[in-house]
Amino acid sequence: MGDTDALNIPKSSLSRIVIVGGGFGGIALAKALKGKEMQVVLLDKNNYHTFQPLLYQVSTGGLEPDSIAYPLRKVLQGYPDVYFRLAEVREVIPGSKLIRTDIGDLGYDYLVIGTGSETNFFGNNEIEKNSMGMKSIPQSLNLRSLILENFEQALLTDNLRERDALMNFVIVGGGPTGVELAGALAEIKKGILPKDYPDLDTRKAQINLIQSGNRILAEMSEQASKKAEDFLENLGVEVWKDCRVTGYDGKTVRTKTDLVFEAATMVWAAGVKAVSIQGLNAKELLAPGNRMKVNEFNQVLDHEAIFAIGDAACMFSEDAPQGHPMVAQPAIQQGRHLGENLVRLLKKKPMKPFVYKDKGSMATVGRNKAVVDLKHYRFQGIFAWFVWMFVHLFFLIGFRDRMVVFVNWVYNYIRFDREARLIIRPYKRDYSQFKDCKDSKSES
Amino acid sequence: MGDTDALNIPKSSLSRIVIVGGGFGGIALAKALKGKEMQVVLLDKNNYHTFQPLLYQVSTGGLEPDSIAYPLRKVLQGYPDVYFRLAEVREVIPGSKLIRTDIGDLGYDYLVIGTGSETNFFGNNEIEKNSMGMKSIPQSLNLRSLILENFEQALLTDNLRERDALMNFVIVGGGPTGVELAGALAEIKKGILPKDYPDLDTRKAQINLIQSGNRILAEMSEQASKKAEDFLENLGVEVWKDCRVTGYDGKTVRTKTDLVFEAATMVWAAGVKAVSIQGLNAKELLAPGNRMKVNEFNQVLDHEAIFAIGDAACMFSEDAPQGHPMVAQPAIQQGRHLGENLVRLLKKKPMKPFVYKDKGSMATVGRNKAVVDLKHYRFQGIFAWFVWMFVHLFFLIGFRDRMVVFVNWVYNYIRFDREARLIIRPYKRDYSQFKDCKDSKSES
Numbered sequence: 001m002g003d004t005d006a007l008n009i010p011k012s013s014l015s016r017i018v019i020v021g022g023g024f025g026g027i028a029l030a031k032a033l034k035g036k037e038m039q040v041v042l043l044d045k046n047n048y049h050t051f052q053p054l055l056y057q058v059s060t061g062g063l064e065p066d067s068i069a070y071p072l073r074k075v076l077q078g079y080p081d082v083y084f085r086l087a088e089v090r091e092v093i094p095g096s097k098l099i100r101t102d103i104g105d106l107g108y109d110y111l112v113i114g115t116g117s118e119t120n121f122f123g124n125n126e127i128e129k130n131s132m133g134m135k136s137i138p139q140s141l142n143l144r145s146l147i148l149e150n151f152e153q154a155l156l157t158d159n160l161r162e163r164d165a166l167m168n169f170v171i172v173g174g175g176p177t178g179v180e181l182a183g184a185l186a187e188i189k190k191g192i193l194p195k196d197y198p199d200l201d202t203r204k205a206q207i208n209l210i211q212s213g214n215r216i217l218a219e220m221s222e223q224a225s226k227k228a229e230d231f232l233e234n235l236g237v238e239v240w241k242d243c244r245v246t247g248y249d250g251k252t253v254r255t256k257t258d259l260v261f262e263a264a265t266m267v268w269a270a271g272v273k274a275v276s277i278q279g280l281n282a283k284e285l286l287a288p289g290n291r292m293k294v295n296e297f298n299q300v301l302d303h304e305a306i307f308a309i310g311d312a313a314c315m316f317s318e319d320a321p322q323g324h325p326m327v328a329q330p331a332i333q334q335g336r337h338l339g340e341n342l343v344r345l346l347k348k349k350p351m352k353p354f355v356y357k358d359k360g361s362m363a364t365v366g367r368n369k370a371v372v373d374l375k376h377y378r379f380q381g382i383f384a385w386f387v388w389m390f391v392h393l394f395f396l397i398g399f400r401d402r403m404v405v406f407v408n409w410v411y412n413y414i415r416f417d418r419e420a421r422l423i424i425r426p427y428k429r430d431y432s433q434f435k436d437c438k439d440s441k442s443e444s
Numbered sequence: 445m446g447d448t449d450a451l452n453i454p455k456s457s458l459s460r461i462v463i464v465g466g467g468f469g470g471i472a473l474a475k476a477l478k479g480k481e482m483q484v485v486l487l488d489k490n491n492y493h494t495f496q497p498l499l500y501q502v503s504t505g506g507l508e509p510d511s512i513a514y515p516l517r518k519v520l521q522g523y524p525d526v527y528f529r530l531a532e533v534r535e536v537i538p539g540s541k542l543i544r545t546d547i548g549d550l551g552y553d554y555l556v557i558g559t560g561s562e563t564n565f566f567g568n569n570e571i572e573k574n575s576m577g578m579k580s581i582p583q584s585l586n587l588r589s590l591i592l593e594n595f596e597q598a599l600l601t602d603n604l605r606e607r608d609a610l611m612n613f614v615i616v617g618g619g620p621t622g623v624e625l626a627g628a629l630a631e632i633k634k635g636i637l638p639k640d641y642p643d644l645d646t647r648k649a650q651i652n653l654i655q656s657g658n659r660i661l662a663e664m665s666e667q668a669s670k671k672a673e674d675f676l677e678n679l680g681v682e683v684w685k686d687c688r689v690t691g692y693d694g695k696t697v698r699t700k701t702d703l704v705f706e707a708a709t710m711v712w713a714a715g716v717k718a719v720s721i722q723g724l725n726a727k728e729l730l731a732p733g734n735r736m737k738v739n740e741f742n743q744v745l746d747h748e749a750i751f752a753i754g755d756a757a758c759m760f761s762e763d764a765p766q767g768h769p770m771v772a773q774p775a776i777q778q779g780r781h782l783g784e785n786l787v788r789l790l791k792k793k794p795m796k797p798f799v800y801k802d803k804g805s806m807a808t809v810g811r812n813k814a815v816v817d818l819k820h821y822r823f824q825g826i827f828a829w830f831v832w833m834f835v836h837l838f839f840l841i842g843f844r845d846r847m848v849v850f851v852n853w854v855y856n857y858i859r860f861d862r863e864a865r866l867i868i869r870p871y872k873r874d875y876s877q878f879k880d881c882k883d884s885k886s887e888s
Contacts, residue, residue: 008600008643047592048866064848066508066864073640074863083643086596086867103600137868148491152530156452156547196517199452199527400855400863404508407851411844419518419844420510422492423530424581425869 006104009083012039015346018099018106020089020277021114022049022072025310025331027397029112030076032339038346039081041108043101045088047072051396053328054405055134056177059143060184061421062412067404069137070397089115092279094303110305110342113277113292114335117311117326120271120289130250131268134177143267144420145427147185150264151193153431155200161262162434167205168263170253172245173270174211175219176363179228181267182209183365186235191416207237208261210253212244212270217371219325220361224371227380231365245270251433264434272326274312287314291323296353298338309334315354324356328395333357364388367413450548453527456483459790462543462550464533464721465558466493466516469754469775471841473556474520476783482790483525485552487545488516489532495840497772498849499578500621503587504628505865506856511848513581514841533559536723538747554749554786557721557736558779561755561770564715564733574694575712578621587711588864589871591629594708595637597875599644605706606878611649612707614697616689617714618655618662620807623672625711626653627809630679635860651681652705654697656688656714661815663769664805668815671824675809689714695877708878716770718756731758735767740797742782753778763800772839773803808832811857 004010015038019026022044033040051068058065076082087101092111099106119133132143147169154166169185171178185207193202209216209232215225216232216239229239240259245266247254253261274290285301287293291314293301298313300306307313310331314323324330334354341351360374362384370385372378389409396402412418448454459482463470466488477484495512502509520526531545536555543550563577576587591613598610613629615622629651637646653660653676659669660676660683673683684703689710691698697705718734729745731737735758737745742757744750751757754775758767768774778798785795804818806828814829816822833853840846856862 004602008602010643046867047596048868064508064510065868066510066866069866069868071640071863071865073865074861077639085599086593141868149530152491155529158448158452195521196515199454398863400852400859400861403851403855404848407847408844411847415844417518417844419515419842421515421517422510422513423490424492424509424513424585 005106007041007083007085007087007101007106009039009041009085009106012081014039014081015109016041016107017110017112017342018043018108019112019114020044020099021116021312022046022075023114023116023310023331024328025335026112026114027072027075028332028335029114029309029339030079030082032336033342034079034082036339036343038342039083040079041083041085041106042072042076043085043087043089043106044072045086047086049075049397050137051401052135053392054396055137055140056181056184058137058140058420059134059147059181060188061144061418062184063405063408064420065137065141067401067408068396070401075397089277092277092306094279094306097305108305110307110345112338113280113300113306113308113312114310114331115275115277115312117272117274117289119268120273121268122271124247126247126249127245127266127268130248131172131266133268134181135272141425142427145423145425146265146429148421148423149427149429151197151200151202153264155197164204164206165251165262165434166264166431167202168208168261168265169206170208170210170261170263170266172210172266172268174209174213174216174239174241175269176217176361178209178211178267178269179216179232179363179365181269182207182232182237183235183369186232186237187366188418189236192418192421196421208240208263209237210240210243210245210255212242214242216241217363220363220371221373221378223378224363224373224380228363228365228371231369235366250430264429264431272311280306287316287323289314289326297341297351298334298354307338309338317356319356319358325361327361329359330356362388362391449550451485451527451529451531451545451550453483453485453529453550456525458483458525459553460485460551461554461556461786462487462552463556463558464488464543465560465756466490466519467558467560467754467775468772469779470556470558471516471519472776472779473558473753473783474523474526476780477786478523480783480787482786483527484523485527485529485550486516486520487529487531487533487550489530491516491530493519493841494581495845496579497836498840499581499584500625500628502581502584502864503578503591503625504632505588505592505862506628507849507852508864509581509585511845511852512840514845519841533721536721536750538723538750541749552749554751554789556782557724557744557750557752557756558754558775559719559721559756561716561718561733563712564717565712566715568691571689571692571710571712574692575616575710577712578625579716585869586871589867589869590709590873592865592867593871593873595641595644595646597708599641608648608650609695609706609878610708610875611646612652612705612709613650614652614654614705614707614710616654616710616712618653618657618660618683618685619713620661620805622653622655622711622713623660623676623807623809625713626651626676626681627679627813630676630681631810632862633680636862636865640865652684652707653681654684654687654689654699656686658686660685661807664807664815665817665822667822668807668817668824672807672809672815675813679810694874708873708875716755724750731760731767733758733770741785741795742778742798751782753782759798761800763802768800769805771805774800777801806832806835
């Protein structure tokens with residue numbers, strides 16, 4: 001090893017901060033460290049930041065994938081002494097202050113874990129294998145392809161029960177992701193399917209939203225839950241509450257009760273968990289959902305030089321006894337705050353504890369329909385929908401992304417349309433198991 | 445078989461026209477047949493139309509893939525008695541008026557082949573295996589990923605010769621595709637690489653354009669060729685003329701002369717050929733490049749009920765002794781004209797011969813740089829570039845696609861940027877063969 005290491009990052013007299021993950025937290029932190037006399041290394045397995053709150057619009061043809069992705073190198077343009085590497089972290093060896101990645105080893109002075117979360121199947125391998133997740137752009141594009149392929153397939157059969165199963169969409173999980181996806185599918189059913197498939201009775205397409213608890217949007221106010229449910233039902237979504245899905249073999253969705261669905265598509269939006277990292281996954285370090293226990297400075301338990309932020313971190317506090325919600329705001333605020341703390345740390349000043357500012361939460365159901373909970377106000381309907389759009393445009397990174405998303409939204413709104421209903425890379429689902437559906441025609 | 449066939453298309457007393465391929469020709473034909481008392485079936489292996497002239501901008505991060513794709517079902521919305529099926533044609537059996545597809549068999553009264561063209565490797569399997577094509581959206585996205593992955597890989601080596609090879613782009617074929625791609629890469633080298641990769645000497649990135657003949661844009665005027673070459677050389681592209689590439693093992697590009705390139709990327713834009721279809725590929729039916737010989741009504745030789753249009757067809761005429769150029773205009777004009785002829789045919793009126801209206805040709809090299817040949821005028825430079833943009837926006841299908849492309853172009857122009865430099869699906873090239881590059885440092 002000469003004057004650089006395996007990742008070809010020059011050795012420097014400055015402290016090296018390695019940030020793993022270019023999500024909301026990692027970017028906020030990198031921005032806060034600009035020009036602060038540190039060597040900053042950002043690692044991500046993708047060369048772009050993903051704006052996860054809009055993934056469901058990619059899946060439903062409302063937005064192009066590139067519009068909600070932003071090149072990470074562009075975020076770092078013009079920074080002194082900052083390095084990006086496209087790398088996947090394999091292991092952290094805290095004793096040697098070293099991380100192992102798929103492209104080599106890298107030493108650090110301070111390490112920040114901002115690896116976010118992935119779908120939580122709660123150990124159910126059958127569901128993991130057969131259902132669709134929606135946590136990354138490729139996954140969202142796969143779901144988009146599958147939705148469209150299902151209708152193409154439905155056209156080819158005369159067996160009405162098979163056809164119904166192909167047009168049956170089961171979404172598990174009544175959080176914002178599930179609610180927004182269900183609403184978007186319902187709008188497609190109403191506005192696009194009859195025009196695109198005049199030779200198919202698309203009124204029989206079903207959108208089922210299944211929630212294990214007794215209300216959807218359980219993290220929001222009861223008022224928001226109630227209104228969102230009304231919105232969904234008006235759109236024709238079937239909302240099933242107090243219903244726990246236990247299995248899915250690719251054809252039949254089984255639940256704890258007698259309720260059973262025959263469906264070619266099950267989307268699993270019932271939970272997320274932090275991505276666990278070898279070397280930092282000892283049981284005593286982790287809170288439920290694999291999140292790393294951190295103190296009020298985002299320092300990982302017993303690891304002075306390692307920090308975790310966002311979904312990866314679980315900071316117990318009075319206002320968040322279970323840790324902060326696994327959404328963008330805590331990640332952004334923690335990233336920004338940690339940036340200030342790292343500057344203090346290197347100046348040997350005491351760090352300041354993190355205090356979360358709850359800016360509220362929101363979800364959209366569809367055209368003119370959203371629910372917003374702020375600290376002192378709650379509102380639903382068209383104004384909430386405008387607020388939802390404005391906030392999402394604001395938090396999108398980059399002027400081009402904002403413009404393109406805006407143009408698409410205006411177009412979609414005016415024309416009741418979603419033109420990105422494109423199967424760019426086919427998902428190639430195996431439909432053979434639907435062939436043995438008993439024909440309801442012959443039954444009746 | 446009941447009242448529908450294997451593809452679930454109802455039997456009708458109307459004549460059934462089956463169009464294979466939703467390219468420029470197929471769409472123009474489908475539009476011309478709207479409401480003409482025929483049953484029209486459009487088949488395509490994709491559910492979208494691809495605007496091929498802008499594929500190179502997807503490859504170079506200037507445009508999003510969905511912006512140059514248009515859903516075929518949307519083209520057909522509101523048509524009476526028209527059917528789209530997502531299907532790949534396997535074989536045509538003219539004797540039974542039947543086509544076999546991957547989803548079943550379909551009878552026809554009249555069949556129109558508009559299957560377009562694919563990359564022509566002229567039988568060189570080594571080149572086919574190791575080089576990149578750019579004839580479809582997935583191929584263009586693969587090339588985009590590879591270009592970006594090459595730079596990420598180049599960052600990781602200290603071996604200067606390996607690094608140069610990773611940053612060496614060889615484009616074979618000096619037609620519009622090769623010229624436009626080379627120009628775009630040169631602009632990326634100049635405007636984006638130094639900012640994105642401050643820790644890499646990106647001045648050493650090379651763009652080589654190789655042409656077997658003695659001028660690039662050989663189908664255009666000598667004036668256009670000369671000017672395009674000047675433009676490219678000013679941008680830093682190395683143009684090699686009278687140079688025939690004979691092989692590429694993934695690392696070394698070999699030519700008929702002593703000239704050799706070590707390059708991780710070779711794009712093959714040196715020729716296209718029509719997609720050949722089992723049952724219509726008898727030697728006597730085909731002109732060079734696999735195009736089906738057709739008469740002045742686009743009727744395939746010896747097959748009264750089968751027509752071919754666009755790239756799939758070769759119509760010998762006085763103004764086109766080698767057939768028409770394999771570009772959008774002949775396809776559009778033939779599709780439209782065949783629509784009128786089919787109406788005449790069904791009314792038992794005589795068909796009219798096709799006459800090609802040459803609207804000229806054009807190519808762009810980059811920012812403010814294009815060449816245009818019209819019948820009576822030739823011009824180059826910034827006005828030509830505006831004309832090029834206007835014409836491409838005009839021929840793009842759909843208001844949303846136009847708006848989004850326009851927004852991207854304005855952004856790219858003002859900011860000297862291309863934000864879709866995203867590796868959404870990694871290409872995962874095997875870089876191991878570059879590891880044994882002799883290090884030029886140790887040589888010197």
